[in-house]
Amino acid sequence: MGKCSGRCTLVAFCCLQLVAALERQIFDFLGYQWAPILANFLHIMAVILGIFGTVQYRSRYLILYAAWLVLWVGWNAFIICFYLEVGQLSQDRDFIMTFNTSLHRSWWMENGPGCLVTPVLNSRLALEDHHVISVTGCLLDYPYIEALSSALQIFLALFGFVFACYVSKVFLEEEDSFDFIGGFDSYGYQAPQKTSHLQLQPLSG
Numbered sequence: 656m657g658k659c660s661g662r663c664t665l666v667a668f669c670c671l672q673l674v675a676a677l678e679r680q681i682f683d684f685l686g687y688q689w690a691p692i693l694a695n696f697l698h699i700m701a702v703i704l705g706i707f708g709t710v711q712y713r714s715r716y717l718i719l720y721a722a723w724l725v726l727w728v729g730w731n732a733f734i735i736c737f738y739l740e741v742g743q744l745s746q747d748r749d750f751i752m753t754f755n756t757s758l759h760r761s762w763w764m765e766n767g768p769g770c771l772v773t774p775v776l777n778s779r780l781a782l783e784d785h786h787v788i789s790v791t792g793c794l795l796d797y798p799y800i801e802a803l804s805s806a807l808q809i810f811l812a813l814f815g816f817v818f819a820c821y822v823s824k825v826f827l828e829e830e831d832s833f834d835f836i837g838g839f840d841s842y843g844y845q846a847p848q849k850t851s852h853l854q855l856q857p858l859s860g
């Protein structure tokens with residue numbers, strides 16, 4: 656019952672991770688955030704691998720899935736630091752999320768809850784083929800939305816890591832027990848067989 660509950664819980668967390676990653680992938684596509692798009696794609700593949708390993712009792716797949724979650728937590732921690740501009744990070748100077756190929760920001764910058772977008776005409780800050788906008792009235796600024804999204808990913812990843820380690824440990828213990836039981840056959844063990852004894856009796860005349 657414990658093994659089944661652990662497997663079911665891990666599959667449930669993997670499904671939540673998959674839904675959250677797909678939702679995030681959509682908004683990153685809309686905002687042309689190429690670095691998160693690549694990371695989300697790798698994460699989706701790793702989560703699918705984790706689901707497959709859980710269902711098919713493959714401990715090695717779960718170990719790979721758990722190792723990826725460590726990298727995933729680090730990536731999302733970096734995203735939180737980037738959008739909150741921790742240390743020397745700056746959104747106005749660093750365009751890491753787009754691989755420095757464009758000036759696009761997060762999709763939530765213009766489409767956040769309550770945001771009002773106003774074009775700024777004849778602005779000296781406008782570059783060629785670009786326009787300047789003013790965003791006001793947002794109930795929650797886009798850096799905080801991105802940070803909360805990454806915090807959710809970290810929360811799911813931590814729980815997924817714990818259950819992946821637990822379930823993979825159970826699978827490895829079962830594999831060791833099967834190898835131990837199968838070891839009797841390698842020695843050609845056979846159950847003792849009963850032997851019959853014949854006795855000659857003289858014929859009476």
